[in-house]
Amino acid sequence: MKFTTLAAAMTLLAAPAFAESHMTATDTAMAAPTGDAAAGEEQFNKQCVACHVVQDPATDEVLAGRNAKVGPNLYGTMGHQAGAVEGYNFGDSLKAWGEAGGTLTEENFVAYVQDPTGFLREVLDDKRARGKMAYQVRDEAQAHDLFAFLSTFGGEDDAATDGGEAPAATN
Template sequence: MNLLSRGTALALAGLGLWSAPATAQDVANGEVQFGRQCVACHVVRDPEGRVLAGRNARTGPNLYGIEGRVIGSVEDFRYGDAMIRLRDRGMEWDEESFLGYVTDPTAWLRATLDDRRARGKMAYQVRDPQDAADIYAYIEGLSTRSEAAN
């Protein structure tokens, strides 16, 4: 909301005169949703070892620098067979793959691998696609800010 204050935008929206873009990402909501939906299993830890988000969770891989990273390539993390197959193909994470995966990991893996038996280890699903987009924006923002600070 660069040109409108939040209050102005809410007032205009209430009158039906303005609405936020459907694809706009809300980093603040992403932070809240990461804390609610991801923190139990994931951490965002930069290469220097600083925890930028989460705790020391190890159930899922570190999400630092996910954009452009080869799927299934976090060192010392034990991935399932489907993720290893994607790694071997050199497939990289981007926003589209992240959103597909976190909203329905099994369905995304099956469609991506064209294998109805493919399964991943992540059973959790982010049910709201906007929350998933916001989480992605938040995680990517942490990585970008950390890299800029170094």
């Protein structure tokens, strides 16, 4: 009886440490972004507006960018399933990753925008995978700032439930 009680107590004491070291991508997605949203807005206006817009689907109000439609509307996408914006024709590789549970956590977003094709090849373990986004954010800090900025637009209440695995960000 004493051994069982001791084993149970040790298990309970170890649980918080184990849980912390094995955070899921969902936990990461819900964590506060590490970048600077104001700097991200500046970068968005320099790097992203040619292809993307942030438009509230409920009101059709453009919150950031112009009416660009080359890339998907980025409203409410951070922390959610990748390749799932309705009305946009995503590439097969990004759709496959999203359907497999891939979400736009900060880690995934930063790695993706720095090397879209390389990221997809790694997470899908498929050397033929390709990203449709040709532009690459060269500076990792700017990618974190962009994530922080885009995280301010919608979607906070219904975070994704499965994050998929991401490779380490590349420079």
